[in-house]
Amino acid sequence: MADAFSEASDRSEDDSQDVMTPAELIAKLEQAWLNEKFSPELMESKSEIVECVMEQLTHMEGNLQRVRKGDIKASIHRMEIDRIRFVLSSYLRSRLRKIEKYFPHILEKEKSRAEGDPSFLSPEEFAFAKEYLANTESYLKTVALRHMPPNLQTVDMLKAVPKPCLDSFVFLRVHERQENILVEPETDEQREYAIDLEEGSQHLMRYSTIAPLVASGAVQLI
Amino acid sequence: MFCEKGVELIKELHLLGDGQLSAFNEDGIRQVLDEMKALYEQNQSDVNEAKSEGKSELIPTIKFRHTCLLRNQRCVAAYLYDRLLRIRALRWEYGSVLPASIRFHMCAEELEWFNQYKKSLAMYMRSLGGEEGLDITQDMKPPKSLYIEVRCLKDHGEFEIDDGTIILLKKNSQHFLPRWKCEQLIRQGVLEHVIS
Amino acid sequence: MDPSEVEFLAEKEMVTIISNFSLDKMYLIGGDLGPFNPGLPVNVPLWLALNLKQRQKCRIVPPEWMDVEKLEEIREQERKEETFTPIPNPHYMELTKLLLNHASDNIPKADEIRTLVKDIWDTRVAKLRLSADSFISQLEAHAKLDNLTLMEINTTRTFLLDSLNSMYKLRASLQPQPAAKGHHY
Numbered sequence: 001m002a003d004a005f006s007e008a009s010d011r012s013e014d015d016s017q018d019v020m021t022p023a024e025l026i027a028k029l030e031q032a033w034l035n036e037k038f039s040p041e042l043m044e045s046k047s048e049i050v051e052c053v054m055e056q057l058t059h060m061e062g063n064l065q066r067v068r069k070g071d072i073k074a075s076i077h078r079m080e081i082d083r084i085r086f087v088l089s090s091y092l093r094s095r096l097r098k099i100e101k102y103f104p105h106i107l108e109k110e111k112s113r114a115e116g117d118p119s120f121l122s123p124e125e126f127a128f129a130k131e132y133l134a135n136t137e138s139y140l141k142t143v144a145l146r147h148m149p150p151n152l153q154t155v156d157m158l159k160a161v162p163k164p165c166l167d168s169f170v171f172l173r174v175h176e177r178q179e180n181i182l183v184e185p186e187t188d189e190q191r192e193y194a195i196d197l198e199e200g201s202q203h204l205m206r207y208s209t210i211a212p213l214v215a216s217g218a219v220q221l222i
Numbered sequence: 223m224f225c226e227k228g229v230e231l232i233k234e235l236h237l238l239g240d241g242q243l244s245a246f247n248e249d250g251i252r253q254v255l256d257e258m259k260a261l262y263e264q265n266q267s268d269v270n271e272a273k274s275e276g277k278s279e280l281i282p283t284i285k286f287r288h289t290c291l292l293r294n295q296r297c298v299a300a301y302l303y304d305r306l307l308r309i310r311a312l313r314w315e316y317g318s319v320l321p322a323s324i325r326f327h328m329c330a331e332e333l334e335w336f337n338q339y340k341k342s343l344a345m346y347m348r349s350l351g352g353e354e355g356l357d358i359t360q361d362m363k364p365p366k367s368l369y370i371e372v373r374c375l376k377d378h379g380e381f382e383i384d385d386g387t388i389i390l391l392k393k394n395s396q397h398f399l400p401r402w403k404c405e406q407l408i409r410q411g412v413l414e415h416v417i418s
Numbered sequence: 419m420d421p422s423e424v425e426f427l428a429e430k431e432m433v434t435i436i437s438n439f440s441l442d443k444m445y446l447i448g449g450d451l452g453p454f455n456p457g458l459p460v461n462v463p464l465w466l467a468l469n470l471k472q473r474q475k476c477r478i479v480p481p482e483w484m485d486v487e488k489l490e491e492i493r494e495q496e497r498k499e500e501t502f503t504p505i506p507n508p509h510y511m512e513l514t515k516l517l518l519n520h521a522s523d524n525i526p527k528a529d530e531i532r533t534l535v536k537d538i539w540d541t542r543v544a545k546l547r548l549s550a551d552s553f554i555s556q557l558e559a560h561a562k563l564d565n566l567t568l569m570e571i572n573t574t575r576t577f578l579l580d581s582l583n584s585m586y587k588l589r590a591s592l593q594p595q596p597a598a599k600g601h602h603y
Contacts, residue, residue, distance in 0.1 A: 023449040037419060054351025056447050072475070073444060076466060080446050082365040083465065086426070089358040092350070096358070100310065124349040131342040136306065139335040144298045147255050149262035152295050160299060169582045171563065171571050186557040187589070195560060202563040204553070204578075222568055364426035369472045398473070 025052050026084060033091040035214055038171070038221035040207055041164040042098045042106055043214070047122040053088055057081055099129050102164050104157035107133060133157065166208040173202050176218040183209060224261070224290040227253045228297030235304050241315070243308050246329040251298060258294050261287045309336050313343065314359060370401045372413040381407075424569045428512035429465035434479040436460075437470065464516065471521050478521045483507060484514065486527050489534040496541045502565040511539055511569050539570075546570055550578050554585070 020028070032046045060081055067074045099106055099121070107129055110121055121129060137157065145153045178197040183205065185192050197203065197219065213219040231250050238244055265287045272280040309332060312320055318340050325333065348355040378391035383403050391397070391407075396416060407413040441454040454460055459479060462470075470476040483489070483506035495503045507513060514535040522528040546566070553561050563571070 022447045026448045051351060054356065058351070058354075060447060072439070073441065075469075076444060076451075077446065079365070079465065079469060080448060082361075083426075084447060085356075086361045086364055089356065089361040090423075092356070092358045096346070124346050127349075128342050128346040131338070131345075135335055135338040135342065136303075139306065139331055140299060140302055143302060143329070143331045144251060144255070145295075148258055148295060148298075149291065152258070152262075152291060155295070155299050160303070165583065167586060169579050171575070183560045186559045190557070190559070202566060204561040204563055205559065222571065363420075364422050369469070 020052075022056055025049065025056070026087075029053050029084075029087055029091065031217070031220055033087050033094070035221045036091055036094040036098075039211075039214060040166055040168040040170075041211075042095060042102065042120055044118050044120055045095075045122045045125065050088065050092070050122070053084065057084060057088075095125065096128070098164070099125055100132060102161065103129050103132050103136075104161050105163050108158060166206075166211065168207050169204055170207045170210075171202065171204055171222045172210060172214070172219045173222050174199055174219050178213060178218060181209060224257065224287075225293045225297065227257060228294045231297055231301040235301060238308075241308065241311055243305065243312070243324060243327050245327045246305070246332065247301075248329065251301070254294050254298055258291055261291050261294075265291075305332065306335060310339060312336075313340060317359070318344075366401055369398050370404060371416040372397050372399055372404050372408070373416050374412065375414055376412060378407070378412045419572055419575065421569070421572065424509075424572050425512045425516070427568065428509035428516070429463060429468070431464050431507065431509055431513060432461045433464050433467045433481060433513075433517075434459045434461055435467050435470060435476040436479065437476040439475055464513065468516060468520050471524075478517065478524045480517065480525045481507065481513065483510070484517070484525060484531055486530050486534065489531060489538065493534055493538050493541070496538050500545070502542060502545060502563075504565050505538075505567060508567050509569070510535065510567065542566075542570060543573060546574055550574050554578070554581055557585075 028046075028049050032043070032049060036043050060077060064074055064077055064081075067077075106120065110119065110126065110129075113119065119126070140155060141153075145155065174197040177199045180194045181197055182192055182194055197213075202222065207214075210219055214221060227250060231247060231254070234244065234247060234250070265284050268280045268284050268287075271277055272284065309328065312324060313336065316324075320336070328336070343359075347357055347359075350356040350358075374391045374393055374395045374397070377393050380388050381391050382388050383400060389397060389399075391412065397413075404413050404415075408415060436457060436459055437454045438456050439454060440456055441452055443453045444451045448463075451462055451466070452460060467476065467478050471478055483492075488506070492503065492506070514531065517525055518528050518532055525531060549561070552558075
């Protein structure tokens with residue numbers, strides 16, 4: 001029974017070159033969760049993290065089946081599983097909510113994505129977004145638009161549904177030092193200025209200023 | 223005044239609290255659509271007249287009516303879309319079966335939209351990870367690994383807690399159980415939380 | 419962010435416990451734990467410490483900083499300085515609350531500690547309100563927030579961000595060019 005869990009800490013198959021321990025994987029999931037929670041726009045899809053975490057959970061659940069019931073060890077594993085599943089679900093929920101909120105813009109971005117560029121949607125999310133758009137368009141058409149004058153029977157969803165506001169302010173913590181980040185002035189009387197982001201420091205500023213740094217992992221939204 | 227009915231639809235939404243749904247205002251929508259039909263027909267005949275008789279003084283009126291048409295279209299779409307957002311939220315609050323009192327307020331097409339939404343969501347959740355998928359409508363709150371003391375109010379029989387221990391819930395017996403396992407039984411009146 | 423989620427993150431902080439049972443080393447997904455031996459200290463995440471404590475399987479050793487003298491010093495420093503002073507733990511508030519609520523018998527002078535931490539918190543949150551106020555009224559574009567904890571940020575997050583975004587929209591609508599003519603419906 002002691003061995004039932006010992007393999008849990010290695011990846012079940014050591015196939016990938018980027019050797020990530022399960023602990024690092026969970027840390028990555030938590031970073032993605034907070035970034036997704038606080039960023040005004042949908043972040044790049046982290047399908048591989050989601051898949052690996054699901055794999056870990058399934059593996060651990062499987063091991064738990066074989067364990068003597070009522071064992072203290074089992075209850076500790078159970079609690080950890082519950083915690084990880086919460087983060088994973090909450091992360092996926094944040095994403096789905098944004099997809100529902102901004103679906104026309106997200107689908108448009110996906111359409112114009114160059115081949116080889118990373119996708120913002122996982123295949124499941126892409127399918128969901130397309131269905132959500134079709135369902136909503138067909139609903140509006142059936143209930144109202146088809147009863148309107150011929151020149152008014154369509155609504156441009158891209159114009160009708162608000163875009164994410166990338167100028168929103170966000171809180172962030174710096175993981176990797178950055179120099180010369182240009183801060184745009186808020187009013188005509190102010191001038192733009194450059195700041196350095198020291199490792200470990202925390203800031204409040206516009207998301208648009210540091211969006212690429214969130215994507216690269218150099219800063220973490222908090 | 224033009225567009226009054228359309229604006230009324232929007233006002234109706236503003237009066238509702240978050241997450242509430244009032245009866246689908248079919249009559250209001252029809253009145254807006256009727257006004258649109260009238261505006262459009264007047265415009266059609268004025269456009270013809272302006273063209274055939276060169277009456278350019280009609281153009282400002284035509285433009286005005288067209289603006290009203292656009293505004294009406296926008297009001298109706300806003301009304302319908304806002305209701306969809308509320309209906310969507312209900313799926314997360316009540317699960318896939320809505321209480322009859324809420325369904326009663328929805329029109330047939332809204333119910334259809336809701337059913338399709340349910341299907342898309344279920345399909346999405348099933349396709350997550352392995353074969354079993356992941357139900358992300360669960361685990362809405364962070365788990366609390368805490369235990370509470372409970373007293374059994376009636377005989378309930380055997381009960382398995384998460385670590386697999388089986389306990390006997392017998393009337394008047396007291397137990398120390400994970401809170402998340404007891405919440406439902408407390409609501410059902412099987413257990414009561416002993417506050418020491 | 420819901421405060422319960424900040425607390426959830428705080429529960430990852432490691433604390434020392436003295437268990438009264440023995441258990442081999444455990445391999446959790448998030449890292450290894452143990453081994454547990456009766457009477458010997460071992461580091462575990464707070465969520466586990468609280469659970470074991472509740473099941474009377476351990477005694478929790480208070481974190482080093484959770485000490486009346488140390489906290490008094492921090493309180494004085496915090497009251498003296500205008501800026502936010504470095505705090506001994508990024509989750510000091512949640513840790514205090516959780517440990518005092520569920521393991522107060524393991525924390526010497528629990529009541530004094532509760533009061534001291536509340537004083538420190540109040541002083542810091544008052545400073546935070548002042549700086550948020552000046553940030554908004556000065557129309558600043560950037561603020562450095564070193565030493566602020568997540569729970570502190572969270573107390574002002576919604577209010578501050580909503581105000582900033584509303585003011586931004588108001589200013590944008592004052593601009594001559596018709597900015598953002600999106601048909602919101």
